[in-house]
Amino acid sequence: MAGPYGFRPVVSGDLALLRRWLEVPEVRRWWGDPDEQAALLEADLDNPHMVMEIVTLGGRPFAYVQHYDVHTWPHRHFARLPAGSRAIDALIGEPGMLGAGHGLAFLRGLAERLCADGAPAVAIDPHPDNLRARRAYEKAGFSGDLVVDTEEGPAVVMTFARASDAG
Template sequence: MAGSYHFRPMTPADLAQIRRWLALPHVQEWWGDPAEQYALVSGDLDEPAMDQFIVATDASDLGYIQCYDLTAWNSGFGDQPVGTRGIDLFIGAPDMIARGHGSALIRAFADDRLAQGAPRIVTDPDPANARAVRAYAKAGFQKAGRVDTPDGPALLMVRDA
């Protein structure tokens, strides 16, 4: 497993890779319809409350992470401290799955956002996505209960500064 991750701001030049990743079975399983998700991800490139990144190691790009201002969306996550950021991500590169990258890159990204002043980072994996729930827990997130989202039931997980 690589020890160092880079979070490069996503640009329109990355959209072809995003489209390919979204079409892969391991991403579709939890992100859903590739065309719908591509429209959402590409549509957020100009959204000021959404920061999007390509996750890379020194060797290659391996995934996508989005980080948003929770107050800009009606998330259904209840009252959260001002400045709380929500995150969603996937590892796109199939050869990088189940190698410890998930928890390591989540921890690195959350550490950075908390160091920049975010009071809390939240995420909402599908409760049935045991791999994601484990990765977030290994990255220091705590289970905060089930929530209802537009995509269905989710497990709210939080990490405080």
């Protein structure tokens, strides 16, 4: 269930848009240095293991999401997840779209799609202080409060529970 949200692959022509989004204060706060992050995104553009998508609403781009097999990029905090599990990283790049429920809605739709496509689990790992994101992820169906240390700093491991699994 994607709702009114569209997902399309990132192409090289999107790099300037992504770079602009990385400069947004709320994004920069959690993603870090825009130059470093833009270089990482550009490097991953041709990586077949990283799915990079622009999220749209009414055809208008407003967010970025990437997902990957948790065991392709082995992070210790995802090691317990079963084979085929996916991890998600996301940002809303258009400031006017923040705080309106879009993040929780498109992430729920994406997590449901990944599960329908066979992922046994879907995980996300926000910074413990990113309370806005954590609340949105909880409303989207993710749960968990285990704080772990990662190479990027502390994170909270949250996993998606499908409606059929929760009841």
